[in-house]
Each structure stands twice: as structure tokens, then as C-alpha cells.
Amino acid sequence: RRTRLGPQAWVLRGYALPRVDALLAALADIEAEAPFRQMKTPGGFTMSAALSSCGALGWTSDRRGYRYSSLDPDSGRPWPPMPEVFVRLAREAAAAAGFEGFAPDACLINRYLPGARMSLHQDKNERDFDAPIVSVSLGMSAVFLFGGHARADKAARVPLHHGDVAVWGGADRLRYHGILPLGAQPHPLMGARRINLTFRQAG
Numbered sequence: 001r002r003t004r005l006g007p008q009a010w011v012l013r014g015y016a017l018p019r020v021d022a023l024l025a026a027l028a029d030i031e032a033e034a035p036f037r038q039m040k041t042p043g044g045f046t047m048s049a050a051l052s053s054c055g056a057l058g059w060t061s062d063r064r065g066y067r068y069s070s071l072d073p074d075s076g077r078p079w080p081p082m083p084e085v086f087v088r089l090a091r092e093a094a095a096a097a098g099f100e101g102f103a104p105d106a107c108l109i110n111r112y113l114p115g116a117r118m119s120l121h122q123d124k125n126e127r128d129f130d131a132p133i134v135s136v137s138l139g140m141s142a143v144f145l146f147g148g149h150a151r152a153d154k155a156a157r158v159p160l161h162h163g164d165v166a167v168w169g170g171a172d173r174l175r176y177h178g179i180l181p182l183g184a185q186p187h188p189l190m191g192a193r194r195i196n197l198t199f200r201q202a203g
């Protein structure tokens, strides 16, 4: 089932469910190579969600700013390669939402534990905004905030559940968005955490 959030923004309910086992197996390998870490914002705050990445580029943040980098700053090594099951899912979900030819070079992996959140922001560190972003939710449900083009615009609250895939681009690409603090009810398969994979064409 496709739910429309905006002119070019969709939630594909349960789209990732048939591939969850393969996604989690690949994720375990990535986590071993590039463990989740809480990054610092340029303003000096510690982000409550912990991050890792895979693919040619990974997203990092520190006192010097936000950027994409080909090396994991913690290990000095390249980020783990993007598993084929990730690439396929992202490309097929993008096409199902009307974006043909999506070829992600970065997958940011956010891990939320109970209480972790992501405040309203725009994703604008990517080189061009023509490509969509694809996000895959795994584990505990969360409330997604879907705002407008100004931070003060009223944000809709959209629940995102295990296996849901969101795709947004075009007119919706630069909308403000965020995640409310994660609840406490553990997920039966994944325990007390939520994982979000976001695929981008960053470089």
C-alpha cells in the first residue's frame, strides 16, 4: 500500500518486510566494521541517535561541520561497501514511487534507543537535489515529523513501522523533517531499538 505524504513523497507500507532477514544479516556485518557512534554537532551537542554508514560516502558531523566523507573518521578506513540487498531495495522502492534510475552512493544508518530523537532539519549536504532519498524503518515504531519548507511550518505526524519504506524527492526533497523521541515498547524481533537506513545520491 502506498500512502502519499506530499506531491512527490510516499510511504510504502511494509515494502521491506520480505527482505528483513537479509537486511539484518548485512547490517550485522556493517556494524562490526563501522560501529554505531554518537556524533557531535557543529554547535557542540551530542546527537541522541547513533550513526554508521555504508557505501562510497558516509555522513559525518563534528565541531567543524556536517559533510560526506569516503573514510570512517573513527577507523580511518573506507566505509563498508553497500550490500547488494540494500542497493536493490533502494532502487526498487524509488521506482515504485516514480523515481527511475536511483543509484545511491551513500547509506546512512541511524540507530535510535528509547528516548533518542532527531530534531527538525533539512537534508542538504548532498551534491544535487534531483535524486530522491529512500528511507527504510526497522524495529520499534516511531513518529515521523513531516514539515514544510520553513522550520516554523506545521509538521504532520506520520507513524513509521518495521518494514516501512519512505521515498521523497522533487518538490518534497527539501522539506523539514524529524523523529519524535522513541518510546519504550521493544520490538518483538529487534528488541529496544529502531534502525533507519537512508539511501542518498550524495556525491
Ligand code: MD3
Pocket (backbone or CB within 6 Å): 009, 108, 110, 118, 123, 135, 144, 146, 166, 167, 168, 172, 173, 174, 175, 176, 177, 178, 179, 196, 198
Ligand atoms: C524527509 N532520518 O537521517 S528518514 C536523516 O528516521 C533522517 O532516521 C530520519 O532524517 C530517521 O537525515 C527520517 C524518513 C523520512 C521520510 C520522509 C521524508 C524523511 C523525509 C519526506 C521529506 C523529507
Ligand code: FE
Pocket (backbone or CB within 6 Å): 121, 122, 123, 177
Ligand atoms: Fe533527514
